[in-house]
Amino acid sequence: MLSLHDTTTGERAEIEPRVSGELSLYVCGPTVYDVPHLGHGRSALVYDVLRRYLEWSGWRVEHVSNITDIDDKIIARAAESGRSPFEVAAEYEDAWWAATDRLGVLRPTHSPRATEYVEEMVGLISRLVESSHAYQAPGGVWFSCESVPGYGLLAHQSLDSLRSGARVEVDEAKRSPVDFALWKLAKPGEPSWPSPWGDGRPGWHTECVVMSLDLLGDGFDLHAGGIDLKFPHHENERAQAVALGNRFAHHWMHHAFVEVGGEKMSKSLGNYLSLTDLVDKEDPRAFRLLTLRAHYRSPMEVTxxxxxxxxxxxxxxxxxxxxxxxxxxxxxxxxxxxxxxxxxxxxxxxxxxxxxxxxxxxxxxxxxxxxxxxxxxxxxxxxxxxxxxxxxxxxxxxxxxMGLSPAVDGDEVPPEVGALLDQRAAARAAREWAASDALRSRIAGLGWTVEDGPGGTQNVHPSR
RNA sequence: GGCGGCGUGGCCGAGUGGCUCAGGCGAGGGUCUGCAAAACCCUUCACAGCGGUUCGAUUCCGCUCGCCGCCUCCA
Known part of the structure; x- marks a missing residue:
């Protein structure tokens, strides 16, 4: 029986699914404002391996992973490139699927986009406002963290210590530095949706709550993502769900980063390697093997x-x-x-x-x-x-x-290589080793590796 | 300041209170092969430092040093 390290307890616990033999899994997906980097690739691979292993074991896995297609960074990217945010999101969502397909990552059962759930998010925020877990203030609607008992479960910190460590400016009309935006009123030129509080867009932390509850139902089995999402993102998701009386996720798991020279790989540090480049230039299985050889909760270097x-x-x-x-x-x-x-x-x-x-x-x-x-x-x-x-x-x-297959040398030996192989076989039969070796070099030059055995040439396959 | 984590052999990277201390890559030596390649065999090898607990610690505890992550957007 599968057990996983649970973020809330810090201990390994057996997974007890709602429905025996079925896992409902929600993985926080990418914000599509740029090409994916290796860290995103690791994320996709970690949960792909989990899913494949369970399916291989006979489980059914309901795998939901979202696409955040509206966000400040997408808007910024659109502004600097003179495109609409929707064009930017579409382009990088395509890049995301292309790269993960190359990695051999199974497509999620559902991959909802944030923009498809705006109405539902408005509904959820309304209920939070009605129940006094959220308040309206200049600029939008904010969630009041202290209104939820147990805030800090995932961070393993009390609300007080989170508040005192907060590095955010206390302006923004927030009542507390830990409070977070549920609804951001649109500035001129920004994409927007209607709401009781004015036209605007949802904050990042709400989409996963709405989509996970809609597609998987309350009390779903496992909520997962990168360790950086533990706090505040997942904490804030949970706070919203719990405020409305939900149990939310049963287990929580988080995976460690891809690092570069001991530091987290990230866009903001500028030390990232593009996943798209990697899968174009290298055998995508190599990256999968690297992620398998490091434990998912340990940092890994990809050089x-x-x-x-x-x-x-x-x-x-x-x-x-x-x-x-x-x-x-x-x-x-x-x-x-x-x-x-x-x-x-x-x-x-x-x-x-x-x-x-x-x-x-x-x-x-x-x-x-x-x-x-x-x-x-x-x-x-x-x-x-x-x-x-x-x-x-x-x-x-x-x-x-684990999603790793041997490379199948499906392609037939091309005629010119075949001809050289025939010549080489003749040379070997005549014990003309110099000629044989020269032919082997020419074959290698065409990208094929020849392996001989005691009885003759045993194997010809594309060179790697 | 709070919380969490890391420091292993030439490199990557697991793991464990004692038993032959993963695996991959690399290096050296062999076997096989016309030569290679592939494969196999052998060799090489460590637990940051200092204390403590213990019959025994790389593994548990404490301290020190070095490093990283989160507390702000982030897989």
Missing amino acids: PAAIADATDALGRLDSLARRLDRLATIAASSSGPASRSAQHDSDALDRFRNFMDADLDTPRATALVFDLIRRANASLDSGDAGTGSRLGTAAFEMAKA
């Missing part, structure tokens, strides 16, 4: 060396896959009984489940995969095809449960 490291490691996965494919082809063509339906190694799969169930210990799960790869190769080397494919199949099964 070019780390990407190269992970890419090389993936080579082990791919090369075993080719080796087993070859074996299966041989077995199939000889219609022999050998290793046709390879059985999983159930002991290994049990260990895998234990690791994953223990707060998603993907580092150990990944280590297990690579250990199995080594053992599978060793078995194959010793001629034990049955054990080799059993272990290898288990490794691939686990990798799949």
Whole structure:
């Protein structure tokens, strides 16, 4: 049974879903004002792995992740580029899906946009005003944090200490520095929606409350996001929901940052790497493997060396896959009984489940995969095809449960490469090694790697 | 100031009160191969510092040093 570290208690707790075998999951998605960076990619991957693992285990996962498509930063971006905020949001939402698709992240079951929920947000804010949890002031409507008992649950701080540490200016007509905007009145030229308090737009913290409750219902199982969202964003979401009598999320989980030289990667620090660039230039699986090898609650560095490291490691996965494919082809063509339906190694799969169930210990799960790869190769080397494919199949099964698949060399060898391979086979048969080596170089120049075995050329695949 | 976290071998990065102290990458040596590649085997290796608890600590406690995050928008 899956247990996860819960932010509210600071302890690991077993996930007890509302409906057995089903997880309702809400993940805070991106504000689409720029291309996504590696930190956003990690976020998408962490919850993709959670979801895939649960689905692999037979659960049904209702996964909601929002798109914040109206926000001060989007408006600012639009202003500086002479476009409408809606054009800006659409462009970067496209970039978001394109990048996460390349990462192999499953699309959420629902991905609501903030602008689709403005009416509902106005309704929620109205109820907060009516129940005196919110107040109108110049500039908009504000939420009164001290009106909610237990404010600070996620921050693990009392309202007093939050108030004294607040770094925000106390102007803005706020009654308390911790209070936050529910509704921002529009300045001239800004996009706006009608409301009882005047035309304006919702504050950021309200959309997730409305959308999660609408799509998942109260008491949904798990609310998740980056550690920076813990406070104030999630605290404020919870405060609104609780103020209106909701239980809100049952469990809370937060993942750590991608860092650069020990510092948080962020737009404001200017030290970010674009996710879009990464998935264009590198094997997207390398980034997934890196996120798997670091625990989700630990910070991780993503350097070019780390990407190269992970890419090389993936080579082990791919090369075993080719080796087993070859074996299966041989077995199939000889219609022999050998290793046709390879059985999983159930002991290994049990260990895998234990690791994953223990707060998603993907580092150990990944280590297990690579250990199995080594053992599978060793078995194959010793001629034990049955054990080799059993272990290898288990490794691939686990990798799949974490969203990692061997690269399939689907594309056929192009004719010019095929011709060179034929020439090389002839040269080798004639023991003309110099000619053979020259041909291998030419083939490599065309982007293909040749691997020979005792009986001749065993494998040709695209170089990486 | 409050709250939270980090400091592991050449590098990345797990984990644990003692047992052969993950895994990947790298380096060196082997096996295999015409040579390579791939694969396997072997070697290399650590727990920031100082105290304390303990039969025994990298793992627990305290302190020191260094670093980071949140308390403002942020995955």
